[in-house]
Amino acid sequence: MTRQVVLVGAGHAHMEALRQARRFANAGLSLTLIDPGAFWYSGAATGVLSGALEPDAARLNPSDLEGPFEHMRQRVVSVDPHARTLTLQDGERRAYDVLSLNTGSRIPETPLLAAGAIPAKPVSALAGLRATLEANLGQLRLAVAGAGATGVEIALSMASLQRRLGARPQTLLAGPDLMPGWPDRARRLALEAMARCGVEYVPLRVQDLSLGLVHFGQRKVAPVDILVAATGLSANVPDGLDASEAGLPVSADLSWTGDAAVFAIGDCACMVKHPRPKLGVFGVRAAPILIQNLINAAMGRPARRQYTPQSRWLSILDVGDGTGLARYGDLAFQGKPALTLKRWLDGRFLQRYRVEP
Numbered sequence: 001m002t003r004q005v006v007l008v009g010a011g012h013a014h015m016e017a018l019r020q021a022r023r024f025a026n027a028g029l030s031l032t033l034i035d036p037g038a039f040w041y042s043g044a045a046t047g048v049l050s051g052a053l054e055p056d057a058a059r060l061n062p063s064d065l066e067g068p069f070e071h072m073r074q075r076v077v078s079v080d081p082h083a084r085t086l087t088l089q090d091g092e093r094r095a096y097d098v099l100s101l102n103t104g105s106r107i108p109e110t111p112l113l114a115a116g117a118i119p120a121k122p123v124s125a126l127a128g129l130r131a132t133l134e135a136n137l138g139q140l141r142l143a144v145a146g147a148g149a150t151g152v153e154i155a156l157s158m159a160s161l162q163r164r165l166g167a168r169p170q171t172l173l174a175g176p177d178l179m180p181g182w183p184d185r186a187r188r189l190a191l192e193a194m195a196r197c198g199v200e201y202v203p204l205r206v207q208d209l210s211l212g213l214v215h216f217g218q219r220k221v222a223p224v225d226i227l228v229a230a231t232g233l234s235a236n237v238p239d240g241l242d243a244s245e246a247g248l249p250v251s252a253d254l255s256w257t258g259d260a261a262v263f264a265i266g267d268c269a270c271m272v273k274h275p276r277p278k279l280g281v282f283g284v285r286a287a288p289i290l291i292q293n294l295i296n297a298a299m300g301r302p303a304r305r306q307y308t309p310q311s312r313w314l315s316i317l318d319v320g321d322g323t324g325l326a327r328y329g330d331l332a333f334q335g336k337p338a339l340t341l342k343r344w345l346d347g348r349f350l351q352r353y354r355v356e357p
């Protein structure tokens with residue numbers, strides 16, 4: 001019987017596996033992707049939000065990739081690793097021999113989401129947010145809860161869209177820790193950019209959203225029409241596996257520590273030996289190792305390649321004023337070349353998966 005390799009989630013690494021689908025077929029394996037929709041590239045998401053890029057610039061359809069694989073437009077609800085089966089949203093069950101999860105992350109359920117805040121993930125929501133702001137000609141009062149790099153970039157992008165629409169930016173960024181893990185110089189540059197671009201930074205935690213007000217505690221409030229929650233990411237893992245908020249624990253060969261026939265990569269995984277922040281770059285770099293290990297595991301070969309994530313990486317925030325804020329280790333730089341580099345890197349990544357008509 002043909003052995004079944006099932007990929008769940010069209011994340012960064014699985015897009016590369018699909019691009020290399022022929023390798024699975026050449027090894028006599030069947031390859032299936034289960035994902036409900038399109039791949040949205042988060043690196044371009046704030047460019048879409050600010051109006052600098054069109055939504056199509058950030059979106060890819062995995063089915064457009066040519067190759068010997070099946071795409072099931074479904075969501076996986078749970079995994080039974082003992083029976084080696086998956087349960088899909090419509091109740092169908094599907095067997096696998098080797099399973100790989102690349103299901104990303106989400107904003108954890110909090111009272112802010114229950115009160116109507118828009119989650120920063122899935123990033124497709126940011127394209128919808130742009131349409132709402134455009135329909136209101138940029139006149140809405142906006143706030144972001146969570147002052148990590150994602151929150152800063154979203155606040156700057158919304159302010160940029162408001163300027164583009166001819167409105168005065170009314171954008172507030174709230175959170176007690178500004179860009180944790182980033183060097184001091186980057187934080188200083190971000191504060192200067194926010195002051196210049198019309199983003200007011202409030203170093204307080206948003207405690208509640210009600211009746212058009214964000215509440216910071218101690219009776220401090222601010223009026224708001226839209227609140228975006230960028231309050232940190234937790235792993236998206238189907239039920240039935242022993243995962244924490246950090247993700248499914250995986251060894252250096254990217255297999256789950258609980259079952260060597262299950263692999264996980266990207267934001268849904270937690271690399272036990274080398275924990276890293278939730279960033280797309282790690283899934284991209286680990287993809288070749290995942291692909292080889294999936295093929296080896298499905299063919300019953302013991303050989304497994306090991307992945308050691310880099311300890312320094314390049315991050316570039318789109319400031320929304322034609323410049324980028326770049327960080328590599330302890331170094332930080334802001335300017336037009338940083339944004340040019342970001343657009344080039346993002347375009348190069350996406351181009352690999354675009355099929356010319």
Ligand SMILES: Cc1cc2nc3c(=O)[nH]c(=O)nc-3n(C[C@H](O)[C@H](O)[C@H](O)COP(=O)(O)OP(=O)(O)OC[C@H]3O[C@@H](n4cnc5c(N)ncnc54)[C@H](O)[C@@H]3O)c2cc1C
Nearest residue numbers: 009010011012042043075076103104266267278279280281
């Ligand atoms: C606004 C914003 C900007 C960001 N910018 C950057 C950046 O510039 N650089 C960077 O490195 N990181 C950035 N990040 C972080 C980045 O979003 C994540 O690290 C990255 O998307 C994770 O990629 P992934 O491959 O793990 O999964 P994703 O690319 O998120 O893909 C997950 C896929 O799994 C599918 N899926 C989920 N659950 C299921 C299920 N149960 N069944 C089937 N399919 C499922 C989804 O539909 C989706 O297609 C940003 C995040 C945000 C919110």
